[in-house]
Amino acid sequence: MRTEVEKAVAGIEQVLTLLRRHLDWDTAQLRLDALNAQTESPDFWNDPEKARAAMRERDDLDVAVKSVHELESGISDNVELIELGEAEGDDEIVVEAETALFDLQSMARRRQIETLLSGEVDSNDCYLEIHSGAGGTESQDWANMLLRMYTRWAERRKMKVETIEMHDGEEAGIKSATIQIKGHNAYGWLKTESGVHRLVRISPYDSAARRHTSFSSVWVYPVVDDSINIEINESDLKVDTYRASGAGGQHVNTTDSAIRITHVPTGIIVACQAERSQHKNRATAMAMLKARMYEAEMQKREEAANAQAASKTDIGWGHQIRSYVLQPYQMVKDLRTSVESGQPALVLDGDIDQFMEAALAERVGVATDTDGD
Incomplete structure (x- = not known):
């Protein structure tokens, strides 16, 4: 891979490390599973105020967890495509995958900033x-x-x-x-x-x-x-x-x-x-x-x-x-x-x-x- 692409991949991986640390990754996934189970309970809406708070927490956590998975799969898929394109001499595949990685790098920066929006009402x-x-x-x-x-x-x-x-x-x-x-x-x-x-x-x-x-x-x-x-x-x-x-x-x-x-x-x-x-x-x-x-x-x-x-x-x-x-x-x-x-x-x-x-x-x-x- 070209140096610029390697830097992009390293940058995305660095953001992933920060996001997992910020979320407390294992705890976040367990909490999301618990909230999903809670929202499926028949008496979930008996207390509307508590239910709305739980829904908001679940939605925020769901977005954060999905962002990490999206970045992980994006790196894996496009690096494989680049390696495949290089092996087969297909420059078109390589260029498309490199472009996708640069776009993913921009998205990673946005996710990092968005995750750090920790204000009370952000x-x-x-x-x-x-x-x-x-x-x-x-x-x-x-x-x-x-x-x-x-x-x-x-x-x-x-x-x-x-x-x-x-x-x-x-x-x-x-x-x-x-x-x-x-x-x-x-x-x-x-x-x-x-x-x-x-x-x-x-x-x-x-x-x-x-x-x-x-x-x-x-x-x-x-x-x-x-x-x-x-x-x-x-x-x-x-x-x-x-x-x-x-x-x-x-x-x-x-x-x-x-x-x-x-x-x-x-x-x-x-x-x-x-x-x-x-x-x-x-x-x-x-x-x-x-x-x-x-x-x-x-x-x-x-x-x-x-x-x-x-x-x-x-x-x-x-x-x-x-x-x-x-x-x-x-x-x-x-x-x-x-x-x-x-x-x-x-x-x-x-x-x-x-x-x-x-x-x-x-x-x-x-x-x-x-x-x-």
């Missing part, structure tokens, strides 16, 4: 909010492009996306939107996306074809379950009802079913117009408020923990994290990790893994050789 679903900045139609169109980017990213990972709230722009795009992304480690992957995203391009809305710079803010926070106790006093809430806007069926605008809740002490505002029922929208908005308050507390803890680390990049709300340049050249650059891509069209179509991997690797201290295209 495995949870999440809410993602997008707000257009100053600049009218141009900024609102940029916010809509970001909404599509994250939706496409989620779809690539087989995650579900639900629209919670959306306000359309006057001419094009959106003023704001909130979506819920449901899938394994949704919050863990997306949590580093919070911040300001900058677009530079020739505006399609400018008759003089001038270059414009637009900004939109992204905010990601986890969906939290009832096991996390967040106390909210009703007296601290300001609740407004209004008529929903945007797509949603012929009856969406006929009643004041949309809900906006303001938590006065913190200034946190959430809104929901996903359902026709005001009660359902209020329940969803309260769940969002609880999640926002929990995330704010987590951020305070993280900032306190990092206060002494001058090298840490501040990625809080209101700070620019990434630039997307479409003219006069094409480049997407993450300002925290310096990861770049020369293919913004792919990035805006949801190909953002390299940016998230680098940001997450920096957080958990994992070495990565992620490079732009």
Whole structure:
């Protein structure tokens, strides 16, 4: 085998060793067998809260164990194919197997980072909010492009996306939107996306074809379950009802079913117009408020923990994290990790893994050789 291929195999095997150690491999397999047996019990759902916790643990463990098996079989199968191709002088088989091993190496890096997402709510679903900045139609169109980017990213990972709230722009795009992304480690992957995203391009809305710079803010926070106790006093809430806007069926605008809740002490505002029922929208908005308050507390803890680390990049709300340049050249650059891509069209179509991997690797201290295209 070529030196590059041998390095790829060694890298995958190193990750496998780390994953097995992190999982406590023998114990993890025994625990998964026990959980599978538990979920097949006829009285499993007698205690729904306990059952949901067990299901989540089982699903997380199942994904982790299957990842190890997938990497193991990937190495074995492709090394055998390379040896077979070399023995028979079939270069096509060799090239295909080598390409598969390089892809497997990239997957191994992702699995390593994902396994190390050990935060309390990293495995949870999440809410993602997008707000257009100053600049009218141009900024609102940029916010809509970001909404599509994250939706496409989620779809690539087989995650579900639900629209919670959306306000359309006057001419094009959106003023704001909130979506819920449901899938394994949704919050863990997306949590580093919070911040300001900058677009530079020739505006399609400018008759003089001038270059414009637009900004939109992204905010990601986890969906939290009832096991996390967040106390909210009703007296601290300001609740407004209004008529929903945007797509949603012929009856969406006929009643004041949309809900906006303001938590006065913190200034946190959430809104929901996903359902026709005001009660359902209020329940969803309260769940969002609880999640926002929990995330704010987590951020305070993280900032306190990092206060002494001058090298840490501040990625809080209101700070620019990434630039997307479409003219006069094409480049997407993450300002925290310096990861770049020369293919913004792919990035805006949801190909953002390299940016998230680098940001997450920096957080958990994992070495990565992620490079732009």
